Amino acid sequence: MAKGRTEMEVGSDGVAVIYVANPPVNALSIDVLFSLKGHYEEALRRNDVKAIVLTGSGRSFSAGLDISAFADIRKPEQLKDHCILIESMTDIFEDAGKPSVAAIDGPALGGGLELSMVCQARISTPNAQLGLTELQFGVIPGFGGTQRLPRLVGLTKALEMMMLSKPINAEEAHELGLVDAVVSPNDLLNDARRWALDICESKRPWVRALYKTDKLESPEVAREILNSARVLSRKQAANLQHPLVCIDAVEEGIVSGPRAGLRKQVPGITDLGLTPRKVSKVAIVGCGLMGSGIATALILSHYPVILKEVDEKSLNAGIDRIKENLLSRVRKGKMTKEKYEKTLSLLTGVLDYEKFKTVDLAIEAVVENVKLKQQIFAELEQHCPSHCILATNTSTIDLNLIGEKTNSQERIVGTHFFAPAHIMPLLEIVRTPRASLQAVVTLLDVGKKIKKTPIVVGNCTGFAVYRMFFPYTQAALLLVDHGMDVYKIDQACTEFGMSIGPFRMTDLVGFGVALATGMQFLENFPELVYKSMLIPLMVEDKRTGEASQKGFYRYEGKRKASPDPEIMNYVNESRRIAGATPDPELLKLDNSAIAEMVFFPVINEACRVLGEGIAFKASDLDIASIFGMGFPPYRGGIMHWADSIGARRICTMLSEWEMKYDQFFKPCSHLLERAGAGLPLSASATMMMNQAKTKILGGC
Numbered sequence: 234m235a236k237g238r239t240e241m242e243v244g245s246d247g248v249a250v251i252y253v254a255n256p257p258v259n260a261l262s263i264d265v266l267f268s269l270k271g272h273y274e275e276a277l278r279r280n281d282v283k284a285i286v287l288t289g290s291g292r293s294f295s296a297g298l299d300i301s302a303f304a305d306i307r308k309p310e311q312l313k314d315h316c317i318l319i320e321s322m323t324d325i326f327e328d329a330g331k332p333s334v335a336a337i338d339g340p341a342l343g344g345g346l347e348l349s350m351v352c353q354a355r356i357s358t359p360n361a362q363l364g365l366t367e368l369q370f371g372v373i374p375g376f377g378g379t380q381r382l383p384r385l386v387g388l389t390k391a392l393e394m395m396m397l398s399k400p401i402n403a404e405e406a407h408e409l410g411l412v413d414a415v416v417s418p419n420d421l422l423n424d425a426r427r428w429a430l431d432i433c434e435s436k437r438p439w440v441r442a443l444y445k446t447d448k449l450e451s452p453e454v455a456r457e458i459l460n461s462a463r464v465l466s467r468k469q470a471a472n473l474q475h476p477l478v479c480i481d482a483v484e485e486g487i488v489s490g491p492r493a494g495l496r497k498q499v500p501g502i503t504d505l506g507l508t509p510r511k512v513s514k515v516a517i518v519g520c521g522l523m524g525s526g527i528a529t530a531l532i533l534s535h536y537p538v539i540l541k542e543v544d545e546k547s548l549n550a551g552i553d554r555i556k557e558n559l560l561s562r563v564r565k566g567k568m569t570k571e572k573y574e575k576t577l578s579l580l581t582g583v584l585d586y587e588k589f590k591t592v593d594l595a596i597e598a599v600v601e602n603v604k605l606k607q608q609i610f611a612e613l614e615q616h617c618p619s620h621c622i623l624a625t626n627t628s629t630i631d632l633n634l635i636g637e638k639t640n641s642q643e644r645i646v647g648t649h650f651f652a653p654a655h656i657m658p659l660l661e662i663v664r665t666p667r668a669s670l671q672a673v674v675t676l677l678d679v680g681k682k683i684k685k686t687p688i689v690v691g692n693c694t695g696f697a698v699y700r701m702f703f704p705y706t707q708a709a710l711l712l713v714d715h716g717m718d719v720y721k722i723d724q725a726c727t728e729f730g731m732s733i734g735p736f737r738m739t740d741l742v743g744f745g746v747a748l749a750t751g752m753q754f755l756e757n758f759p760e761l762v763y764k765s766m767l768i769p770l771m772v773e774d775k776r777t778g779e780a781s782q783k784g785f786y787r788y789e790g791k792r793k794a795s796p797d798p799e800i801m802n803y804v805n806e807s808r809r810i811a812g813a814t815p816d817p818e819l820l821k822l823d824n825s826a827i828a829e830m831v832f833f834p835v836i837n838e839a840c841r842v843l844g845e846g847i848a849f850k851a852s853d854l855d856i857a858s859i860f861g862m863g864f865p866p867y868r869g870g871i872m873h874w875a876d877s878i879g880a881r882r883i884c885t886m887l888s889e890w891e892m893k894y895d896q897f898f899k900p901c902s903h904l905l906e907r908a909g910a911g912l913p914l915s916a917s918a919t920m921m922m923n924q925a926k927t928k929i930l931g932g933c
């Protein structure tokens with residue numbers, strides 16, 4: 234028998250009012266939480282809903298998690314449901330495409346207050362009581378309160394409220410900024426509806442508490458406040474651990490970012506207790522080189538695939554590519570003819586979205602055109618089931634931009650494959666703060682099932698691999714401007730262990746891709762780009778790489794590359810424009826020293842990617858460097874190799890080159906901090922802080 238539920242009414246004003254209904258105090262039972270999730274998702278899907286108001290039936294907003302279920306929560310299987318719902322609070326509610334406002338009358342305590350803080354605003358009556366009172370029950374706020382309350386009322390007040398389990402009244406809450414307005418009970422619902430519509434119409438700010446920083450003290454001051462809270466907690470209840478765990482969760486959010494803090498409450502992505510959803514059928518939009526490769530990888534792992542193109546000609550060309558990918562395996566004896574037929578039978582070519590109604594994952598793999606991708610995602614949202622994950626294979630475009638014309642940001646994820654997609658092992662799973670962890674866990678499962686090595690990365694231009702390796706070619710171009718020979722640099726990099734050097738690689742991918750990627754990086758990271766004119770000068774003369782038979786090398790026949798003395802005309806002009814004079818010191822360098830000048834900037838960018846949270850672990854960057862860019866495996870990956878050299882030396886050399894040549898070599902803060910602390914580059918911010926504390930406290 235269900236224990237409580239939620240009810241929803243959609244008004245003619247386009248506001249959906251969701252009531253928590255579990256008398257007498259609207260405790261948040263599992264039934265209530267799942268019902269709430271369902272109503273929220275319905276409100277987000279409905280075209281007649283512009284905004285949402287969340288309130289409690291009767292004279293209570295919510296007294297928080299159903300404490301009568303607490304005994305069950307200590308059983309692991311119960312925790313899983315709560316974990317899924319905790320992730321929903323953030324991913325579906327706070328980051329949804331429609332604003333929600335909490336209308337609070339009576340108690341909003343524990344998870345009840347946490348629920349209200351997930352909304353973009355809070356309106357309350359003078360009768361409201363607001364507090365995070367969990368510690369009195371021996372648990373910590375588990376629905377994000379450790380992250381949102383400090384960002385709404387400041388760290389000191391938030392810790393006081395949590396440590397003492399002490400609610401505050403509406404007036405104080407309004408003064409602190411925890412509620413946005415205090416109104417009479419008769420006006421509460423209408424004022425909350427109006428407020429929600431005002432956010433919709435940009436008349437009021439769209440605030441996500443999780444990402445507010447204006448109330449947070451500086452890390453140094455915060456550290457003092459947190460340590461004082463620890464000292465007080467130990468004095469008041471020396472034997473209790475959960476207050477200290479609560480303080481740790483608050484600190485993790487301040488040091489490593491609110492999502493890390495949320496995970497501290499509920500650690501990890503894969504150990505969240507989330508289980509991957511079953512993916513029975515996949516759709517792919519676009520079957521050019523990438524789309525056909527992705528389709529090949531999927532049908533080889535027995536996934537039925539719906540392949541869509543714009544016309545018969547393009548569709549047949551794509552299917553022919555897939556046939557050729559499979560026939561190549563038959564020719565090599567890796568696949569029998571029968572297996573070939575059976576695998577190909579999993580593929581269905583279409584020219585419309587009719588068959589998309591039954592897919593669980595849709596992957597867009599069209600050209601890097603923002604408007605086209607936005608249109609496709611709007612169509613996918615319309616034709617795919619509401620649970621279907623909507624993925625893009627983009628290699629540089631911001632996922633938030635791609636999903637801009639949808640209300641489905643929580644299920645939009647990047648699946649960045651590397652050409653040829655059915656062969657290259659790396660798969661970057663790109664998540665935005667809005668992407669649901671459930672979608673990520675499901676994609677990790679699919680990635681493994683199609684025999685990829687998936688890594689989860691954040692959303693930025695180039696994601697992890699291209700972002701990390703962008704300086705590879707940039708450094709090489711800078712060295713050429715300062716007098717070094719193109720072919721010597723390539724030779725130094727192949728001796729280092731790369732299969733091809735930066736210039737041969739640029740010929741291979743083509744100068745058009747190099748320039749387009751360069752423009753993306755120049756637009757997003759202008760201070761990190763070395764602006765060389767060498768490639769644009771060669772493009773002007775129709776030298777565009779291997780495809781035009783002339784690039785940095787000359788090509789006779791199939792892929793035979795020979796040095797081309799003609800390029801010196803372009804090199805000299807590039808040096809003139811750069812105003813760079815050849816440096817005799819550079820010409821004395823041996824291949825090992827040249828490789829360091831090319832790869833230390835790659836390490837530096839890898840540290841930025843780690844420091845910004847685009848990659849969650851240094852080991853992910855090792856995998857990405859080996860499987861995505863061919864970094865020599867025997868060196869263990871870019872970060873492993875860097876730690877074998879030591880952050881201090883890398884920093885010293887980069888600083889020297891920055892002074893001597895260009896700010897392109899400027900060491901980033903992540904690298905500087907670890908060099909200064911003598912820690913490995915994989916050291917987390919908490920390790921940094923603990924080491925600093927040990928130094929301050931004299932090693933106690």
Ligand SMILES: C[C@@H](O)CC(=O)SCCNC(=O)CCNC(=O)[C@H](O)C(C)(C)COP(=O)(O)OP(=O)(O)OC[C@H]1O[C@@H](n2cnc3c(N)ncnc32)[C@H](O)[C@@H]1OP(=O)(O)O
Pocket residue numbers: 257258260261296297298299300301340342343344345347366367370372373374375376
């Ligand atoms: C998600 C995580 O962060 C974890 C949490 O949310 S932990 C829960 C935090 N919540 C609280 O600390 C609130 C505890 N409740 C109260 O402070 C008071 O009950 C009240 C202020 C909400 C109401 O007080 P009052 O009007 O005096 O009524 P009673 O205290 O007698 O309570 C009436 C009945 O409701 C039951 N009840 C109260 N809170 C909860 C709850 N969270 N879950 C389940 N049931 C709750 C209470 O036991 C009374 O029931 P009874 O059968 O009538 O005894």
